[in-house]
Amino acid sequence: MPRLAGHVAIVTGAGSGIGRAIAARFVAEGAKLLVADIDRTAGERVAAELGDAALFQHLDVARDEDWTAAVDAAQQRFGWLSIVVNNAGVSTAGSIATTTRDAWQRTLDVNATGSFLGCKHAVAAMGEAGGSIINIASARALRPSSGQVAYSASKALVVALTQSVALHCGETGLPIRCNALCPGVIDTPILEETRQLMGGAAVADARLAALHPLGRLGKADEIAAAALFLASDEAGFVTGATISVDGGFAIRDK
Numbered sequence: 054m055p056r057l058a059g060h061v062a063i064v065t066g067a068g069s070g071i072g073r074a075i076a077a078r079f080v081a082e083g084a085k086l087l088v089a090d091i092d093r094t095a096g097e098r099v100a101a102e103l104g105d106a107a108l109f110q111h112l113d114v115a116r117d118e119d120w121t122a123a124v125d126a127a128q129q130r131f132g133w134l135s136i137v138v139n140n141a142g143v144s145t146a147g148s149i150a151t152t153t154r155d156a157w158q159r160t161l162d163v164n165a166t167g168s169f170l171g172c173k174h175a176v177a178a179m180g181e182a183g184g185s186i187i188n189i190a191s192a193r194a195l196r197p198s199s200g201q202v203a204y205s206a207s208k209a210l211v212v213a214l215t216q217s218v219a220l221h222c223g224e225t226g227l228p229i230r231c232n233a234l235c236p237g238v239i240d241t242p243i244l245e246e247t248r249q250l251m252g253g254a255a256v257a258d259a260r261l262a263a264l265h266p267l268g269r270l271g272k273a274d275e276i277a278a279a280a281l282f283l284a285s286d287e288a289g290f291v292t293g294a295t296i297s298v299d300g301g302f303a304i305r306d307k
Contacts, residue, residue, distance in 0.1 A: 054286040055083025061131040063087040063123055065114050065171065066141030070241030071189065075138055075280045076275035080106045082281060085131040089114075089123050091141070114141045116246030122284030135184040136284045137175035139168040139211075142189065143299050144243060145203045146250075157203045164207035165214070172218045174231060183228030185284045188215045189276070190233045191293065192302040208235075219268065219293030230292040232283045236297045237299030238264060239271040266301030 066072035068090035080086055080103045086174050088103070089112035101110035110126045112119045127134050145152070145160040168188050172200035190211040197205035215233040222229040226280045238244070238261045251257035262269050277297045282288050296304050 055081075056281065056287070057136070058083035060084045060135045060284070061086070061109075061127055061133055062136035063089055063127055063171075064138040064140060064282065065089045065112060065136065067100055069238060070243055070287045071236065071273045071276045073099050073175050074137070075140060076103065076107070076278040078277040078281050079136070079284065081286075084136065084228070084284075085121060086256075087127040087130075090094045093227075106146070112141075114171060115162040117170055121168045124174050124178045130170075133182065134175070134178045135167045135182070136187070137171055137184070138187045138280060138284075139171035139191065140189040141167055142191075142208075143204075144201070146201060146245075147203065149202050151225070153205050153265065160203035160207050161210070161254070164204070165210040168211050168214055170186065171212060172231065172274040176218065176222065176227065179227070179229050181227065184230075185219065186215075186229065186231040187280050187283050188212075188231070189280075190215070190235045190300040192235050192297060194233075194235055194302040195295070195297065196305075215295065216293045223292065230283075230288065230297065232288070233292060234276060234279050234283070234295045235295060235297045235299060236276050237271050237297075237302035238262075239273055239276060242274050244270075264302055264305065265299065266305055269300065271298065271300055 065078045067076040067088040086107045088100040088109045092105045096109045100107040109125045143165045191208040194212045218231040248254045248257040249298045284307035
């Protein structure tokens, strides 16, 4: 039996990369799914690829009203909501010396406020019926970089948010689990800009792979596999957890 049969999910940032891989894995495992993305072209393409089990919804995760519309769309089309994956995010380079206030605020708006709103609307929609919230943080939440001050801080906030939401649901008797995944450097389209800044794919991939004790970049499907576990009943006793899927990135000694 498919592991997500009967479940209904919202996956943000599902138009590409990790979000697209999670959406495809969830549908393959029996879920109905709202493909949520700020990029309408990419989101509609993924929804079309996934067929009748998927519906596209435009979603700017930093806008409260967009979240209300997304939850309403999922419930009206599929009947209820049991899984929310807060995956949409931006990667911002810059140290404390070079990062502007606008860049800082935009990073927190998407990565932190977007996850906060996703959790808030998920808890309200799932209620006593229960469900699973999965927040995509980052290895940088656990091992910050001086060159990614806004990104590192925003993802650390996501980890703390996850634990707070898990505690709230437990303390109020809501059968809602909330967990975080911390990916390492994953080979997705968002990496292309970094590759160009680092002198091309060959040079960049070698340097980035060396950050991981396993000696390679991660794959989007590997993050999707971890998300599937957290979404499924197999993770019924897992909440408030921060799970690294990072090839050892966060524990390396140099």
